[in-house]
Amino acid sequence: MQEYVIIVAGGSGSRMKSDIPKQFLAVNGTPVLMHTIRAFAAYSPNLRIIVVLPSEQFGFWEDLCKKHSFAIPHQLVAGGETRFHSVKNGLNCIVEEEEFLLAVHDGVRPVISREIIADSFQTAALHGAAVVSVPLKDSIRIVGQNEGNKAMDRTLFRLIQTPQTFRSSWMRAAFAADYHQSFTDCASVLEAWGYHIRLIDGAYENIKITTPEDLRWAEIYLKATS
Structure with missing residues (x-):
């Protein structure tokens, strides 16, 4: 089956304390x-890459591509009001009539390995779904009403990452349905329609860059592995 990836990059720089959106x-x-795009292009030259950005950021992105001589083929699609709508816009731009495999990945998860990408597509081909996750390292507590809290068994939980394929x-x-506020990622959308979500192993270094500390960590890791 043909393989696609939708890379969703609609974040802001608020938690970065930056005027520049974090994906840039x-x-x-x-x-x-x-x-992030290079990581997926390195996985397979046949992978078709769709990048979803707010339409007002198209010009800025195109200028960055010229500045950095960035020529990896990709299709730009305008984002929507929520992540659900952004993924839906990316999905709707694919005119493939035959069954294909589709990964959805955060634009600000640049430390993603070829092995995880490959496992994601292979598992989805066999089982219909593959969602990357990692076990919790720390103890956790659930916070209830009246300022109460209770220890939980961390082995019962997983931290969810992308890609989700x-x-x-x-x-x-699933995406033909109307949006619901419980849709926090693609897995939650498909689960709501009765599809089984199969988890696969991710990696702790596959972080979502959200804070300045994340950015510094990614710099160190990518420099060490380049």
Whole structure:
């Protein structure tokens, strides 16, 4: 089956305390989003890459591509009001009639390995879904009402990452529905429509860059592995 990835990059720089959206901040001299796209392009030259950005950021991104001589083929699609709508816009731009596999990945997760990407597509081809996750390292407590809290068994929980990869028929069926506030990622959308979510192993270094500390960590890691 043909493989696609929708890279969703609609974040702001608020928690970074930056006027520049975090997907455009430089890591070792190169915008975060370019590192992410390169990781997927390195997985397979046949992978079709769709990048979802707010339409008002198209010009800025195109200028960055010229500045950095960034020529990896990708299709730009305008984002929507929520992540659900942004993924739906990306999905709707694919005119493939045959069944295909579709991964959805955060634009600000640049430290993603070829092995995890490959496992994601292979598992989705076999089982229909593959969602990357890692076990919790720390103890956790659930906070209830009246300032109460209770220890929980951390082995019962997983931290969810991306990519999240699915058969196209599953995606098209689930994303034909109306948006609901409980849809925090693609897995929650498909689960709401009865599809089984299969978890696969991720990696702790596959962080979502959200804070200045994340950015510094990514710089160190990418420099060490380049």
